[in-house]
Amino acid sequence: MNMLKKEETVNYITELVLKEILAQGLTLEQNKTKIPVSISARHIHLKKEDLEMLFGSGHELTRVKDISQPGQFAAEEKVTLVGPKGKIENVRVLGPLRKETQIEISITDARTLGIKPVVRDSGNVDGTPGLTIIGPKATLQLEKGCIVAQRHIHMTPKDAVEYGVKDGQKVMVKCLNDRGGIFDNVFVRVREDYALDMHIDTDEANAFSIGNGEIMEILK
Structure with a gap:
């Protein structure tokens, strides 16, 4: 499966998840922005x-x-x-x-x-x-x-709906600690078996004084 077809499939699944949630009368906490980070x-x-x-x-x-x-x-x-x-x-x-x-x-x-x-x-x-x-x-x-x-964010289709993003989208993410800073070109990866988490490498973590489990903010 090429990359374009993969993204189309994942985004279609995301839309189905949203429709199912609405059909069951459930609510979503939309416009979420905060995500945990792990250092790889x-x-x-x-x-x-x-x-x-x-x-x-x-x-x-x-x-x-x-x-x-x-x-x-x-x-x-x-x-x-x-x-x-x-x-x-x-x-x-x-x-x-x-x-x-x-x-x-x-x-x-x-x-x-x-x-x-x-x-x-x-x-x-x-x-x-x-x-x-x-x-x-x-x-x-x-x-x-x-x-x-490439720095990236893992999330489920339900997460994607709540955060207002799509598979393959690039977003900006803000570091909220005392050092601060913004990561650009952060890829969003959406799949049913993912857990919500942003991944950066050790160079990126050291530059921003980031520790495992810190909370970041998606700016889009």
């Missing part, structure tokens, strides 16, 4: 073939703790990333497995590794740099898949 440290998502190459045939991820989005978790497994200029050790694997391996780092990490930082939405890895990944059983040369994740 460097990590890697692996496809099955790459997991087994790095950790051994038949290996399965060992869940350590759940993270903010339903069904996703931090695993016990870690790898080392190696670039043209440096390496970063103990990079955690997140589960569950993906269809394609993807590494998410910060711009500072990209400079440490010696690769060009490419800001992308998750899953859009064409034309992105690759890296060498070292696991306990083997070394893998990844040809593409290393991104700096």
Whole structure:
């Protein structure tokens, strides 16, 4: 499914959710603006073939703790990333497995590794740099898949109605702490199995002195 069709499908589902809520005589707290934020440290998502190459045939991820989005978790497994200029050790694997391996780092990490930082939405890895990944059983040369994740907000179709936004829309988000500041070009992602949360990386959090769980405000 291409991106346009995906957005059209999600927005259609959002409209159905609104109609169902109104049909049942329920009320919505519309014009919401406040959202929690989570800080995403460097990590890697692996496809099955790459997991087994790095950790051994038949290996399965060992869940350590759940993270903010339903069904996703931090695993016990870690790898080392190696670039043209440096390496970063103990990079955690997140589960569950993906269809394609993807590494998410910060711009500072990209400079440490010696690769060009490419800001992308998750899953859009064409034309992105690759890296060498070292696991306990083997070394893998990844040809593409290393991104700096585009900052984004996860929400359900019901959330989208309440916040007055659509899947794929870009919004501005205001930091409400003492340092203040505004994030531009924040992507909205809408799906039934999402939990309301804004994701930024460690560079962005440090620049604005933001901690996990802080409340931000959508300005649109």
